Amino acid sequence: MFKPDGKYPIELHSFLAEQNKTWELCRSNYDALKRVLTKEFTIDGNIVRVQFNPARLTSTSAKVDSASITARKCFLCRENRPPEQNDFHLDEQFYVLVNPFPIFPEHFTVTLKDHLPQEIGGRIKELLRITSELTAEYIVFYNGPKCGASAPDHFHFQAGNKDFLPLFGADGIKSENILWSKQFQSASAKGIDDGLRKFVLIESPDRADAEELFVLFDSAYRRHRKDSAEPLYNLVCAKEGEAYKLVVLLRAKHRPGYYFAEGPEQVLLSPASVDVCGVCITPREEDFNKVNEVMLKNIFSEVFISREELISSGEIKI
Ligand SMILES: [Zn+2]
Numbered sequence: 001m002f003k004p005d006g007k008y009p010i011e012l013h014s015f016l017a018e019q020n021k022t023w024e025l026c027r028s029n030y031d032a033l034k035r036v037l038t039k040e041f042t043i044d045g046n047i048v049r050v051q052f053n054p055a056r057l058t059s060t061s062a063k064v065d066s067a068s069i070t071a072r073k074c075f076l077c078r079e080n081r082p083p084e085q086n087d088f089h090l091d092e093q094f095y096v097l098v099n100p101f102p103i104f105p106e107h108f109t110v111t112l113k114d115h116l117p118q119e120i121g122g123r124i125k126e127l128l129r130i131t132s133e134l135t136a137e138y139i140v141f142y143n144g145p146k147c148g149a150s151a152p153d154h155f156h157f158q159a160g161n162k163d164f165l166p167l168f169g170a171d172g173i174k175s176e177n178i179l180w181s182k183q184f185q186s187a188s189a190k191g192i193d194d195g196l197r198k199f200v201l202i203e204s205p206d207r208a209d210a211e212e213l214f215v216l217f218d219s220a221y222r223r224h225r226k227d228s229a230e231p232l233y234n235l236v237c238a239k240e241g242e243a244y245k246l247v248v249l250l251r252a253k254h255r256p257g258y259y260f261a262e263g264p265e266q267v268l269l270s271p272a273s274v275d276v277c278g279v280c281i282t283p284r285e286e287d288f289n290k291v292n293e294v295m296l297k298n299i300f301s302e303v304f305i306s307r308e309e310l311i312s313s314g315e316i317k318i
Pocket residue numbers: 074075076077114115116153154
């Protein structure tokens with residue numbers, strides 16, 4: 001076990017360097033990432049990059065139905081991890097692991113020590129706390145069990161370099177796209193439709209206020225949907241100066257029609273947090289070559305809720 005003394009992010013840089021020294025698969029995938037092909041589009045004023053990343057094929061095509069999950073050994077449980085994979089003791093609850101199939105120049109999995117299901121109820125506090133601990137260099141994110149998590153049976157967040165995601169860039173979130181806003185103590189929530197995505201932006205300098213406003217939004221949204229199950233969320237959290245910024249991406253489905261099409265119509269693109277924040281991963285070269293602006297627009301439109309649903313999600317009782 002790699003025992004830190006709290007001097008992040010320097011220790012995370014060293015942890016990654018140590019894993020690259022001792023773990024061949026990890027090193028070769030981080031090396032390959034330096035030469036990865038990307039292409040860039042601007043859609044309705046939003047930057048979307050497409051990354052051709054063959055190492056992500058297993059994750060993109062992961063079977064996440066409950067029968068397939070039950071039939072395999074959990075790759076986040078300590079006893080099933082590759083012997084080369086070291087763990088970094090973050091606190092009593094969580095380990096940090098280096099993700100050996102990176103999308104970010106530094107890509108970590110922040111995994112609960114216990115094998116408990118991926119559900120955000122009661123854990124938004126941990127998302128904000130871990131974001132605070134890992135410093136402003138990283139974003140910390142959560143993929144819901146039905147919209148991107150490839151281990152829906154074992155609770156985990158991921159972390160990566162903040163400046164890598166277009167939505168978190170200088171011009172990523174534009175005020176003209178705000179459809180509604182709410183205030184709770186020091187925290188604000190804004191419903192945003194930027195032409196590609198429908199999301200709620202929660203901002204506050206106070207972690208407890210941000211958490212409370214998320215909980216208020218979450219219960220209102222479940223009531224509105226008339227479904228108490230966890231809505232399809234991708235949650236991405238960053239710290240900017242003294243303020244926390246929590247982006248709640250409101251998904252309608254996990255994988256678009258292109259994913260399930262057959263023959264030349266098929267595009268293996270399985271959107272999770274990173275993709276919907278503006279870096280779309282295509283593990284196959286033919287998909288990377290094929291993807292164009294129209295396809296990306298269709299994919300985003302299919303996997304997000306409608307503008308009307310976003311408007312009604314703002315009926316939060318404070
Ligand atoms: Zn597990």
